[in-house]
Amino acid sequence: MDHKSDISARPPGPDGVARKAAGQPLYLRVAATLKEEILGGLHPVGAQLPTEHELCARFAVSRFTIREALRQLRDDGLIMSRQGAGTVVVPAAAPDLYVLHAMSINDLLTFTTNTRFEIEMMKMVTLDDPLAARLDLQAGDEWLAIRGFRHAEGMEAPVCWTEYYINREFAAVGRLLPRHAGPIFPLIEDLFALSIGEVQQEVTAVLITAEQAARYQVDEGTAALEVRRIYTAADGRIVQVTVNIHPAARFRLSMTMRRVKP
Incomplete structure (x- = not known):
């Protein structure tokens, strides 16, 4: 046989x-x-x-x-x-294509669990008008900013440039991040006994900056996707805002939508 x-x-x-x-x-x-x-x-x-x-x-x-x-x-x-x-x-996708399948908040855990975040900057920042507008937050408020590149095993270039902005009420989590390999929002949930009830996601087309281009190993001005996620606790407080910038040719976001009966 x-x-x-x-x-x-x-x-x-x-x-x-x-x-x-x-x-x-x-x-x-x-x-x-x-x-x-x-x-x-x-x-x-x-x-x-x-x-x-x-x-x-x-x-x-x-x-x-x-x-x-x-x-x-x-x-x-x-x-x-x-x-x-x-x-x-059809031929399998190139090995440097990163695919995120998103059906629920729990699926966001997979994205960070299978990658390594290399912190390049972490400090408290006061949001100026341009940054507040980009994050859809209030100008003048203080947030803990963490920025760096995220890497996936087997990929030479970084998966994305990532910026985390943590509500100052939960900024103490920053002390744990240099030794923390996984996603941040479950750590905040555990430390402060709260639950993330909603994640609002917005995808925007942007261009790779000169600073990012060398690290991504692409040309300045290359098309990219900026994925912004706003994590809101069950009590309505915004806990965390995350911005990921992916070279468009290396990233695909897959979402499943189901009909909800009235």
């Missing part, structure tokens, strides 16, 4: 998908199995994946689950759906 026949002969249903991700939603487990097959060469570049109907039968899952799994593979840059041509395997 050849390798393809062996894969196809797996028992259908949840037992036929990647076992190592048993705690994940079913569509992610189906996507993981198909991703392993694509990267392993079972479905080479240019080949068509089985139809949705065939995948439903193989895994004994609904068409919705298969469509969500295929969406995940498209977000990962592994497949492309073409009208009249089905779903086709």
Whole structure:
């Protein structure tokens, strides 16, 4: 029996998908199995994946689950759906492309957990008018500013330039940051017994500055994406504002939106 026949002969249903991700939603487990097959060469570049109907039968899952799994593979840059041509395997994305999948506040933990933040400056600053307008905060207020580059394993150039602005009520967290490797907002939640209830996100097109260009290893004026996030506590206080600037060719932000019934 050849390798393809062996894969196809797996028992259908949840037992036929990647076992190592048993705690994940079913569509992610189906996507993981198909991703392993694509990267392993079972479905080479240019080949068509089985139809949705065939995948439903193989895994004994609904068409919705298969469509969500295929969406995940498209977000990962592994497949492309073409009208009249089905779903086709495409060359994998370049290794220096950083993809953030965002469906909830918890997904933001993944972005920082898998990277290293190199602090270049940390001090209290008084917001002048231009900075306050950029952050959508009140001019004249004091905030703890932390700035530096974020790095991902296996990538030579930085993932992004990052600026953190921490409400002065929580500025004491700064003492822990030189030895802290993970995201900052869960640390604030733990230290001050509060909960982040909302994150407002805004993406703007900007240009790489001369100062950033050398570190990013790109030309000055290269297109970039500025992602600003405002973290608000359950009591309405703004706890943290984060600004990440990514060279556009190296970053993709993937968000999933679902219809909410009235």
